[in-house]
Amino acid sequence: MNWADLNLMPALPEMFLLGALSVILILDLFISDAKRGITYALSLLTLLVCAVIQVSTFEPFATITLSGMFVDDPLSDIVKVAMYGVTALVLVYTRQYVKDRGLFKGEYFTLTLFALLGMNLMVSASNFVSLYMGLELLSLSLYSLIALQRESGRAIEAAMKYFVLGALASGLLLYGVSMVYGATGSLDLAKVAQAIASGSANQTLLVFGLVFIVAGLAFKLGAVPFHMWVPDVYQGSSTAMTLMIGAAPKLAAFVFVIRILVQGLGEMMADWQGMLVILAVLSMAIGNLTAIAQTNLKRMLAYSTISHMGFLLLGLIAGNAEGYSAALFYVIVYVLTSLAGFGILLGLSRAGFECETLDDLKGLNGRNSWYALLMLLALFSMAGIPPLAGFYAKFAVIQAIVNVNLLWLAVVAVLMSLIGAFYYLRAVKVMYFDDVQDNSPIAIPGDMKLVLSLNAVALLVLGAMPERLIAMCVEAMKQSLVVL
Amino acid sequence: MFANPLSLVIWTPIVAGLLVLATGGDQRAPLARWLALAGAVLGFLVSLPLFTQFDNLHGGMQFVENMPWIESLGINYHLGVDGISMLFIVLNSFTTLMVILAGWEVIQKRTAQYMAAFLIMSGLINGAFAALDAILFYVFFEGMLIPMYLIIGVWGGPRRVYASIKFFLYTLLGSLLMLVAFIYLYFQAGKSFDIQAFQALKQIPLQVQILLFIAFFLSFAVKVPMWPVHTWLPDAHVEAPTGGSMVLAAITLKIGAYGFLRFALPIVPDASIELAPIMVGLSLVAVVYIGLVALVQTDMKKLVAYSSISHMGFVTLGMFLFTGSQMNAWAVEGALVQMVSHGFVSAAMFFCIGVMYDRVHSRNIADYGGVANKMPIFAAFMMLFGMANSGLPATSGFVGEFMVIMGAVQVNFLVAALAATTLIFGAAYTLWMYKRVIFGDVDNHHVEEMKDVNKREFLILVILAVTVLGMGLYPQLFVEKMHLSVNELIAHVAQSKL
Numbered sequence: 001m002n003w004a005d006l007n008l009m010p011a012l013p014e015m016f017l018l019g020a021l022s023v024i025l026i027l028d029l030f031i032s033d034a035k036r037g038i039t040y041a042l043s044l045l046t047l048l049v050c051a052v053i054q055v056s057t058f059e060p061f062a063t064i065t066l067s068g069m070f071v072d073d074p075l076s077d078i079v080k081v082a083m084y085g086v087t088a089l090v091l092v093y094t095r096q097y098v099k100d101r102g103l104f105k106g107e108y109f110t111l112t113l114f115a116l117l118g119m120n121l122m123v124s125a126s127n128f129v130s131l132y133m134g135l136e137l138l139s140l141s142l143y144s145l146i147a148l149q150r151e152s153g154r155a156i157e158a159a160m161k162y163f164v165l166g167a168l169a170s171g172l173l174l175y176g177v178s179m180v181y182g183a184t185g186s187l188d189l190a191k192v193a194q195a196i197a198s199g200s201a202n203q204t205l206l207v208f209g210l211v212f213i214v215a216g217l218a219f220k221l222g223a224v225p226f227h228m229w230v231p232d233v234y235q236g237s238s239t240a241m242t243l244m245i246g247a248a249p250k251l252a253a254f255v256f257v258i259r260i261l262v263q264g265l266g267e268m269m270a271d272w273q274g275m276l277v278i279l280a281v282l283s284m285a286i287g288n289l290t291a292i293a294q295t296n297l298k299r300m301l302a303y304s305t306i307s308h309m310g311f312l313l314l315g316l317i318a319g320n321a322e323g324y325s326a327a328l329f330y331v332i333v334y335v336l337t338s339l340a341g342f343g344i345l346l347g348l349s350r351a352g353f354e355c356e357t358l359d360d361l362k363g364l365n366g367r368n369s370w371y372a373l374l375m376l377l378a379l380f381s382m383a384g385i386p387p388l389a390g391f392y393a394k395f396a397v398i399q400a401i402v403n404v405n406l407l408w409l410a411v412v413a414v415l416m417s418l419i420g421a422f423y424y425l426r427a428v429k430v431m432y433f434d435d436v437q438d439n440s441p442i443a444i445p446g447d448m449k450l451v452l453s454l455n456a457v458a459l460l461v462l463g464a465m466p467e468r469l470i471a472m473c474v475e476a477m478k479q480s481l482v483v484l
Numbered sequence: 485m486f487a488n489p490l491s492l493v494i495w496t497p498i499v500a501g502l503l504v505l506a507t508g509g510d511q512r513a514p515l516a517r518w519l520a521l522a523g524a525v526l527g528f529l530v531s532l533p534l535f536t537q538f539d540n541l542h543g544g545m546q547f548v549e550n551m552p553w554i555e556s557l558g559i560n561y562h563l564g565v566d567g568i569s570m571l572f573i574v575l576n577s578f579t580t581l582m583v584i585l586a587g588w589e590v591i592q593k594r595t596a597q598y599m600a601a602f603l604i605m606s607g608l609i610n611g612a613f614a615a616l617d618a619i620l621f622y623v624f625f626e627g628m629l630i631p632m633y634l635i636i637g638v639w640g641g642p643r644r645v646y647a648s649i650k651f652f653l654y655t656l657l658g659s660l661l662m663l664v665a666f667i668y669l670y671f672q673a674g675k676s677f678d679i680q681a682f683q684a685l686k687q688i689p690l691q692v693q694i695l696l697f698i699a700f701f702l703s704f705a706v707k708v709p710m711w712p713v714h715t716w717l718p719d720a721h722v723e724a725p726t727g728g729s730m731v732l733a734a735i736t737l738k739i740g741a742y743g744f745l746r747f748a749l750p751i752v753p754d755a756s757i758e759l760a761p762i763m764v765g766l767s768l769v770a771v772v773y774i775g776l777v778a779l780v781q782t783d784m785k786k787l788v789a790y791s792s793i794s795h796m797g798f799v800t801l802g803m804f805l806f807t808g809s810q811m812n813a814w815a816v817e818g819a820l821v822q823m824v825s826h827g828f829v830s831a832a833m834f835f836c837i838g839v840m841y842d843r844v845h846s847r848n849i850a851d852y853g854g855v856a857n858k859m860p861i862f863a864a865f866m867m868l869f870g871m872a873n874s875g876l877p878a879t880s881g882f883v884g885e886f887m888v889i890m891g892a893v894q895v896n897f898l899v900a901a902l903a904a905t906t907l908i909f910g911a912a913y914t915l916w917m918y919k920r921v922i923f924g925d926v927d928n929h930h931v932e933e934m935k936d937v938n939k940r941e942f943l944i945l946v947i948l949a950v951t952v953l954g955m956g957l958y959p960q961l962f963v964e965k966m967h968l969s970v971n972e973l974i975a976h977v978a979q980s981k982l
Contacts, residue, residue, distance in 0.1 A: 325556075365638075369509075369597070380630060385656075386623040395619070395663070396557060402667045410667065414660035421656055425633070425649055433637040433645050470556040 007065045010072030013053045013080065014120050020046040021113040028106030036104050040095060043109045044088055047116075051084040060479050064126055068188050071126035075328075075480035078472060079123050079255050082332055086248045086339065087116050092451050093343045094240035096444075100351035101238065103148055111148070112244065115141035119252035128177045128187040131259060132170075135220070138252065139166050142245060146237045158236025165219065165229040173216030179209030180265070189264040196267040210268055213260060214275045220253050221309045224282035234302035239349060239356065242298055243342040246305060247335050254312065254331045258324060261316065262481060269319050276313050277409065283310030284416035291423045297345065298356050300423060301338065304382060307420055308334050311397055314413060318400035325477040326396035329470050333381070333393040333462065340378040340456040344371055347444040347452065358427060363436030371442065372431045374456035381459045383424040384417050389462035396470065488549040489533050490563040493573055494611045497527040497580065501603030504596050513595040517588060520599035524581040527606060531577035534570050535965075543567070543968035545616065545680075553620070558675050562617040567969035568745060568820060569613040571962060572738055575827045576613070578951075579734045580606035583727040585944050586835055590726065590842055591639065598639055602727060605631040609735055613742065618666040618677045625739065626659055632728070632736070640723035647716075647723035654716040658703035662747075665699035669751070683750040688981045693755035700748040701759075707740025710800055711770040714793045721789035722847070726838030729785065733792050733830035738823050741799045745973065749803065749811075753977040756804070763804040768902050770797025775909030779916070784840075785847045787917055788833045791873060794906060795826050801903060802888040805895045811974045812895055818887025820966055825872075825880035825955055832869040832948040836862070839941055840921070844930045849920050853927030858934040863922045865937075865945040870918045872952045874911035880955030 008015065024046070028039050054077055062073035091112065098104045118141060121134030143166070147159035181187055183205040184195035195201050215226060222230040234242050261272055287307030294300035312334070315327025348355035348364075348371070355361070365372040381390035394417060398410050444452070462469065500523025507516045539546060545564030553561040565573065583602050591598045608631070611624035629652055637648035666677065672688070673681040688696070706713045717737075721729050749756050756763075771794055778790035802819030805812040839862060840855065841847055856863035872879035875886075885906065892900035926932050937945065955962065 365594075365597075369594075385630060386626045391623070391626075392554070392557070398664065399557060399667050399670070402664065403671060407664070407668065410664045411661070414664055418653065418657050418660055422649070422653060425652055428633070429637060429645055429649065432634060433648070467552075467554045467556060470554065474556050 007063070009057065010063045010065050011070055011124070012057060013050045014117060014124070016053060017046065017050050017113065017117050017120065020049070021110055021117065024113070025106070025110045028110070031106070033104075036106070039106055039109050040091065040104075043091060043113060046113065047084045047088045051081055054081050054084070060475075062480055064190075068190070069127045069130040070124050072124060073480035074476040075255060075258070076124045078476045079251050079328075080120055082335070083116060083119055083123075083248045083251055086251065086335055087112065089339050089343075089451060089455065090243055090247055092448055093243065093339070093346050096448065097238075097240045097346045097349055100349075101149065103238070103240070105148075108145070108148060111141045111145045115145070115244070116248065119248055122252045123255045125259060126189050126263075128181070128189070128264075131256065132174065132177070134252075135173075135256065136170065138249060139170070142241075142249070145244060146233070146241045148241075149238050152238070154236045155238055155241075158233045161229055161236070162233045169216050169219030169226070172212050172219065176209045176212030176214075176216060179205050179212065183209065189259060192264045193266060196265065206268065207271055210265060210271055211275070213265070214272055214279075217253075217257050217260065218279050221257065221312075222306055223279040223309050223313065224286045224306060227283065227286070227306045230306055231299045231302040234305070235296055235299045235356075239298065239342065239346050239354065243339070243346065246301070246338050246342065250305075250335055251331055254327065257316065258481075262324065273317055273319060276317050280310045280313035280317060281409070281412055283307060283313065284413060288416050288420040288423075291420070294423070295358050296356055297358055297361070297427070300358075300427075301341065304420065304423070305338070307416065308382070310416070311394060311413065314401050314409065315397040317406070317409070318397075318404050320400070320404065321474070321477050321481070322403060323397070323400035324481065325470070325473040326393075326400045328473040328477060329396055330393040332469065332473070333389045333459075336455065336462075337378050337381045337390055337459060340374060340452065340459065341382070343448075343452045343455060344375045344378070347371065347448065348442060350440075350443065358430050359437065361427065361430045362434045362438070364431040366436040367439065368442050370453070371444075374453060375431060376428055377456045377459050379424045379427050381463075383421045385421070387460070387463040389459045389466060391463065392466045392470070488547060488563070489530065489537075490547050490549060490565065490614045492530040493527065493534065493577060494563075494607050494614060496530050496607070497523055497577075497603040497610070498607035500524070500526065501600040501607065504603060505600040507596045510593070510595060513592075516596035516599055520584050520603060523603050524584040524606075527603070528577040528581045531574050531610075534565065535574050538567070538570055538965055540567070540964050540968065543972040546570075548616075550616075553617075557619075558670060559619045559677055560617045561620060562678060563614045564616045565614055566972075567966040568973075569742065571820070571824055571965060572613045572735070572742060573610050575738075575824055576606060576609050576735045579731060579827065579831055582831060582835070582944055582948065583730050585940060586730065586838060587725070587727045588940055590838070594638065598635070598725075598727075601631040601635050602731065605635075605731065609739065612739055616679050618669070618679055618682065620677075621679070622659065622663055622666065626656070628736070629655055632732070635728040636720055636724045639725040639728070642723070643719070644723040647719040650716045651720040654706050654713070658706040661699040662703035665696050669696070679746065682747075683976065685751070686981060688752065688754075690754055690758065690982060693752040693981065694758065697748055697752045697755035697759060700743065700752070704740040704743035704748065705766075707743065708737055708796050708800060709740065709793060710766050710797070711774060711793070712766075714770070714774070717793060718786050718789040721792075721834075722783060722785045726834060726841070729834040729838075730831040733788075733834060734827040737792065737796055738827060741796065741803070741819070741823055744800065744803055750973060750976050752981070753809070754980055754982050756977065757806050757809055760804045760806050764801060764899060767797045767801035767804065768899065770794055771801065771903055771906050772909070775906055775913065778913040779909065781913075782849055783847050784837045784849055784917060784921070785834070787849075787913060788830065788837065788873075791833075791910065791913060792826070792830050794910070795822065795830075798822050798885060798888050798903065798906065799826075801899075802891060805891055805899070807895055809978045809980065811977055812891040813970060813974060814894070815888050815891025816970050816974065817963060817966065818884050818889075818891055820884075820970070821880075821887060821959055821962060822884025824962055825884050825952075828948060828951050828955065829869060829872045829879075829881055832945075832952065833873055835944060835948070836866045836869060839937060840934075843934045846930070849917060851928070852921040852931060853924045854922075854931055855934060856922045857926050858931060859936040861942070862937045862945070865949055866918065866922065868949055868952065870914045872956070874914045875907055878953070878956045880952050880959070882956060883959045
C-alpha cells in the first residue's frame with residue numbers, strides 16, 4: 001500500500017464517530033446514574049458534529065478510498081445525514097421511556113452509536129467485505145440493545161429470535177457472496193460488475209449466488225417470505241428498541257441493497273428483477289392482509305413495515321434512475337412517518353404501562369387532541385392518502401413502474417394499499433370515534449413534544465412541498481450510480 | 485399566487501379552518517363558531533368574483549394560474565375554471581356557509597374540530613373543481629376523504645363507524661385505479677399531467693379507452709353514486725350529522741358527475757359512446773328502481789338519500805345520451821342544471837330533517853305526525869322544498885328534469901318515458917313522507933313539545949327558499965354561464981380518437 005495515496009477525508013465522519021464514541025464509552029464509566037444526562041447530551045452533540053462534517057465535506061461525485069473498501073458519494077451523504085437526524089430523534093423520543101425502565105445507561109448510548117457506525121459503513125462500502133463488516137456491526141449492536149432489558153423474558157426472546165434468524169440471513173448472504181467471488185474472482189463491487197459485463201464469469205454460478213444474496217437481503221429488509229422475524233421482534237422488544245430497529249436501519253438496508261444489486265450485480269438485473277417482483281407482491285399482500293388481523297399496535301406496524309418494504313422494492317424493480325430515487329424518497333418518508341407513529345406510542349407509555357394495543361389509543365382525541373392529530377397525520381401518511389408525504393412516496397414508485405410498462409404491478413400495488421388503508425383507518429377510528437377509557441394524563445417532556453410535533457407536521461409540509469427532497473434524491477442517485 | 489381568485493377560494497377556507505382548529509377545546513366554542521362563520525363568509529365572498537367576472541362569451545378556461553409544483557414528478561399547480569366548474573365552486577362556498585350556520589348550537593361536542601373540518605373540506609372541494617392538473621385534482625379529491633371520514637365518524641349516529649369506514653374504502657377503491665390511469669396517460673401525453681393535454685390526445689385504441697373508462701367509472705360512479713355502487717350513500721347519510729349530509733348531498737356527489745364531464749367523456753370519447761347504453765341503463769335503474777326503494781323507507785334521511793341517488797341518476801342519464809357521436813345539448817345542460825338545483829334542494833331537505841331531529845331526536849317517519857300544528861312556519865318552508873324535490877314547475881327541481889327528458893325524447897322515446905316516471909315517483913315518495921310527518925293530528929308528546937324555527941333556522945330556510953325559487957323562475961342566469969363550455973365539450977367529444 002502506498003501511504004501517500006491514502007485519502008482519509010471521505011471517511012472523516014466515521015472516524016470522528018468512532019473517536020467520539022470511544023471517548024463517551026470511557027467517560028461514561030466515571031458518570032453516576034444521576035448525571036447520565038451528560039452522556040445523552042454528548043451523544044447528541046456527536047451526531048450534530050457528524051452531520052456538520054458530512055454536509056461541509058459534501059462533493060457531488062463519488063470518491064473511492066481505503067484500497068477500494070470505502071466510497072463517499074452523494075447517495076451515502078444524503079442517507080448518512082438522514083441517519084444522524086433519525087438517530088438523534090430516536091434518542092430524544094426514547095429518553096423518558098428508557099429512564100422509566102431503568103435502561104438509561106451508558107451502554108444504551110454507546111451501542112446506539114456503534115449501530116450507527118455499522119450503518120455508516122454499510123452505506124459507504126464498496127466491497128463485499130466492508131459491506132459485511134458494516135452489517136454485522138449493526139446487527140450485533142441491535143441484538144444487544146434489545147437484550148439490554150434483561151429482566152424481560154419477552155425482550156430476551158425477541159433478541160434470541162433476531163440473533164438466530166439474523167445469523168442465518170448473514171450466512172445465506174455470505175454463501176451467495178462466496179459464489180459470486182468464485183465466478184468473478186473479486187470482492188470489489190466495481191470489479192465484480194466489470195467481470196460480469198465482460199461475460200467471462202460462470203453464469204450458472206452467478207445466478208446461484210444471486211439467489212442466496214437476494215434471500216439474505218430479503219431477510220434483512222423483512223420481505224415475504226423471509227419476514228417471520230419482523231412481527232415477533234417488533235412486538236417483543238421494548239418500544240424504544242422497536243423504534244431503533246424500524247428507523248435508521250431501514251435506510252441503511254436500502255442503500256446496502258442498492259450497492260449490491262445495482263452497483264455490483266447491475267448486469268444481472270433481468271435475473272433479480274423477477275425475484276424482486278415475487279418478493280414485492282408477496283410482501284404487499286401478506287403484510288397488508290395480516291396487519292388487518294392484529295390488535296397489537298406494534299405487531300400491526302410490523303406487518304405494515306413488511307408491506308412498505310414491498311412498495312420500496314417496486315422502485316428497485318423499475319431498474320432505472322427514476323425508480324431508485326423514488327425508492328430512496330420512499331424510504332426516507334417511511335422512516336420519518338414511522339418515527340412519528342412510534343414516537344406517539346412512546347409518549348403514551350409511562351412507567352409500568354406500555355401503550356401497545358389498539359385499545360390503548362381509545363379516545364385519544366378526547367384526552368389530548370394535539371397528539372391525536374399528530375398520530376392521525378402519521379397514520380394517513382402511512383396509508384398514502386394525500387396531501388400527506390406518504391402519498392407522494394407511493395405515487396413516485398408507482399409512476400416509476402408504470403414507466404417500465406409494469407402496469408399490472410401498479411394495479412396490484414394500489415389494490416394492496418386499499419387493503420392497507422383499512423387498518424390505518426381502524427386505528428384512527430379508535431382514537432377519534434371511541435370514548436376515552438384511560439383518562440390518565442399524558443406527560444410528554446417539553447423537548448420531545450416539540451420535536452414530535454415538528455416531525456409529524458413535517459409530513460404535512462412535505463406533502464405540500466415535496467419537490468426539494470425528491471429533487472435531492474434524484475440528483476444523489478444520478479451522481480452516485482455511474483452505471484446509470 | 486394569492487392574488488388569483490381561484491387560489492383564494494381554495495386557501496381562504498383552509499387557512500380559516502386551521503385557525504378555528506387552533507382555538508382548541510370546547511370552552512372556547514363561541515370563539516370557534518364566530519371565527520368559522522367569518523371564514524365561511526369570507527370564503528363565499530371571494531368566490532363571488534368568479535361568478536360576476538366570468539366571461540360568458542369565452543368557452544375555455546378562465547382565471548388560469550399555472551406554476552411548477554413538483555417538477556421531478558411532472559406535477560404542476562395548474563388551476564382554471566370553465567362555465568361548468570365555476571358554478572360548483574360558488575355552490576360549494578354557499579353550502580359551506582349554510583352548513584356552518586346549521587351546526588351553530590346543534591354541535592356541542594368538539595365544536596372547533598367540527599367547524600374546522602367543514603372549512604378545510606370546503607377548500608379541498610374547491611380545489612378539486614379548479615384543478616387542471618390531474619394529480620393536483622387527485623390530491624384534492626382524495627384529501628377530502630379525511631375530513632369527511634372524521635365528520636361522519638365523530639359526530640354521526642349509532643352506526644357511524646361502519647358508515648364512515650365503508651364510505652372511505654368505497655371511495656378509495658375507485659380513485660386508486662384512476663390514479664393508475666392518470667399515470668398511464670401521463671406517459672401517453674408526453675410526460676404531462678395536464679388535464680387539457682389528456683383531452684387533446686389524438687389517438688387511443690378502443691381497448692385502452694375502455695380500460696381507462698372503467699378506471700374513471702369506478703372512481704366517479706362510486707362518488708355519484710350510481711347503482712349498483714351506491715350502497716355506501718344511505719349509510720353515510722343516515723349516520724352523518726346534518727351538516728355532513730348537506731355537504732355530501734349538495735357537493736361531493738357532484739364531484740363524481742363533474743368527473744365524468746371533465747375526464748371520462750373528453751379523454752376517452754369513443755369508449756364513452758361504446759359504453760353509453762350501459763351508462764344509460766344504470767342511470768335508468770337508479771331513477772326507477774331507487775325511486776321505488778325511496779318509497780318504502782321509514783327513515784326520513786334514508787328516504788332523502790335514496791331520492792338523491794335517483795336524482796343523480798338523471799344527471800348521469802343526461803350526460804350519456806348520444807345520437808351517433810353527438811351528445812345531446814339539452815340533456816347535458818339539463819344534467820348540469822339538475823346538479824346545481826339538487827345541491828340547493830337536497831341541502832334544504834337535509835336541513836329540514838335536521839331541524840326536526842334536533843327537537844325530537846328521531847328520524848323515523850312514524851315518530852312524527854301533525855308537525856304543522858306546532859311548527860307552521862317550518863311546515864310551509866318544507867312544503868316548498870318538498871315540491872322542489874318532486875320537480876314541480878317554478879322550482880329549480882323542474883328545470884333540470886324537464887331539460888333532460890326533452891333531450892331524451894330526441895334520442896330514444898322509451899328512455900324518455902322511463903325517465904319521466906321520476907316525476908311520479910319523486911312526487912309520491914316526497915309528498916307521502918311530507919303528509920305523514922307534517923299533516924294530521926299531533927301524534928305524541930314529542931311533537932306536542934316542538935317549537936317553531938328560531939331566527940337562525942329561519943334565516944337559513946329563507947336563503948335556501950330564495951335560491952330554489954330563483955333558479956326555478958330564472959334558470960338563464962346559470963345556463964348562460966355554462967352554455968359555451970358545454971358546446972365546446974360536445975364538439976370535443978364528437979371527435980373520435982380511434
